[in-house]
Amino acid sequence: MQIRSIEFKQRAAEALQDPILQRALNRARGGFVDKRAAAIADLPEFDALREDAARLKDHILDHLDYYLERYEQAVQRHGGRVHWARDAAEARRIVIDICRNAKARTVCKGKSMVSEEIGLNAALEAEGMEVVETDLGEYIIQLAGEPPSHIIAPAVHKTKDQISDLFRARHQRPRLTEVPDLVNEARQVLREKFFQADVGITGGNFLVAETGSSIIVTNEGNGDLTQTLARVHVVVSGIERVVPTLDDATLFLRLLARSATGQETETYTTISTGPRRFADVDGPTEYHVVLVDNGRAQMLGGRFRDMLRCIRCGACMNHCPVYSAIGGHAYGWVYPGPMGSVLTPLFAGLEAAYDLPNACTLNGRCETVCPVKIPLPDLLRELRHRQHDEGLTPAGERGLLRLWAFFAERPRWHERLSRLAARLLHFVGGAKGRIEKLPLTLGWTRARDMPAPSGKTFLEQWRARGRDDA
Amino acid sequence: MRDGRDAVLTAIRAALGRSANEANREVAPPARHVRPAVSDDLTERFQRKLESRAATVERLGSAHEVPGTVARYLQKWNMASRVVCAPSLAMLPWPKGSFDLHVGPARRDERVSITSCFAGVAETGSLVLLSTAATPTTLNFVPEHHLVVIRRDQIVRHFEDAWERLRRWNAENGMPRTVNVISGPSRTADIEQTIQLGAHGPRHVHVMIAEK
Known part of the structure; x- marks a missing residue:
């Protein structure tokens, strides 16, 4: 069958708006998770x-x-x-x-x-x-x-x-x-x-x-x-x-x-x-x-060999918050969810299935429940690395990552800049402590507000409390 | 025609960094695996697990009680009298005339079958049946009611114990075409996760455990 993973974003958006699909997914969600938990407790x-x-x-x-x-x-x-x-x-x-x-x-x-x-x-x-x-x-x-x-x-x-x-x-x-x-x-x-x-x-x-x-x-x-x-x-x-x-x-x-x-x-x-x-x-x-x-x-010889341990139980998708929200069709091929997000790019190519490894919160529940302990989040991260190495990642994202890497390698600058950002965002957040719109994060703030930081960086708070009494 | 055989094996060996002349190497078998703890009363557990999966179970003194038990089962379900029986059970003292007993594989419209079995596994309450001339596979799947006779000494603790018995059986008879492990009646949950019995196979599995 034709692989349609390239349409992931559009199909995921449609799935979220589909009331009948959402009803079906809602019913399925608890069933699989609870039944598995009970069987394992036994x-x-x-x-x-x-x-x-x-x-x-x-x-x-x-x-x-x-x-x-x-x-x-x-x-x-x-x-x-x-x-x-x-x-x-x-x-x-x-x-x-x-x-x-x-x-x-x-x-x-x-x-x-x-x-x-x-x-x-x-x-x-x-x-x-x-x-x-x-x-x-x-x-x-x-x-x-x-x-x-x-x-x-x-x-x-x-x-x-x-x-x-x-x-x-x-x-x-x-x-x-x-x-x-x-x-x-x-x-x-x-x-x-x-x-x-x-x-x-x-x-x-x-x-x-x-x-x-x-x-x-x-x-x-x-x-x-x-x-x-x-x-x-x-x-x-x-x-x-x-x-x-x-x-x-x-x-x-x-x-x-x-x-x-x-x-x-x-x-x-x-x-x-x-x-x-x-x-x-x-x-x-x-x-x-x-x-x-x-x-x-070919998978046997490379970084994705662990994926060949898969026994196709489906526990990873049953426990995946992304799969639970959009269902399997959005993934565009026959294997959905976390295991599918690893397999599809390997079958179809990193570009044709670009969104799949990126549509993951790296929460790690899939790895926790996998009966053969496949490190799914690591494999998804590895796919992202490869997409980056092959120049498939959008230019804006690459630029920001490079910028972040520059400061991450220079701790003093990083801290100074963090301090500035923490104060600025705190100010923008105002009394409500929430930010409704922010440049570069419009996609994120369209659906929800961003909680504003407290005004002090982590390091500042760490020092204020004294390193040793933590 | 050799199809993709050599290409696939060559690709696997290349991925593993192996040459073709290592194909005949000896590989040490994997170690024994963990097995779930199973309580000592195997028959009790076997029955309990089967019942938890919607099978019905009856305990008999001996296999000679099977014909009478079958007659009562048919009466209870108020069913027509045709019953198909595995050749392995043909020697039981079936009464003449109380029901219409046929010996052989299942016909298309079969409703009730009676078979023996090879072993029972207490771990999960599972029946192990072999396909042989005396125990045709269709009897396990085509009828709506599947009645199974098992002797108490056929019940083992774990699946691995059943496989050990199977290996001994194979040494004499050769591996059967099919080994069917059956744990209750057919079921599906494909419509809104609602469990429904009798999807394709039997709607009822009735197990008679005979002391001897």
């Missing part, structure tokens, strides 16, 4: 698990080639096929070829962010195939013709009312208004599709080198019907998803469910290994895995 070992998980991911990344080769051998041992895709176009071509060989007309899909990343649906549709998303959230946004706005709750921006209208229009049945009825209608419609599907495509949360298995987790069971009832099962996954053993996958699973939805476990964890066996009476007769690089190997 597990005293949570922090120890995070330590282990971050360490294990680093170990895997250090030996990524080794584990991928062992994984590939194990898949082949069980009769599956492994395909390697350098980029999105190659990944699409591989999946199209598999579907063509299967003479596929209907393709069902379990939820997969990598398939969103490579723009798979549009490519299959262009080949004349019917592509059906089966995760309820993904199904809703597919009907609406929208990209996901959250990596685990893709339709979190939609209200029940909007979904009622959508189903009414697309299913051509009477309009339903209650959640159980809506879910039930989707169940009936999608049941038909599961049994029609020639190919079932799922993601892979983890790939197990020990057994050659792909693992998916769902609450709905849609991924299972997708892969069990179709003749061909295709797994699309990133190369960084491999883990050594089932025990290692378990460590991540303990963190994933709690971080994502505040559950101890999702309802279904499915470990798939190859096509149906000789004696089996159900299951697909072909099993393919498409390993997608698409920029990941």
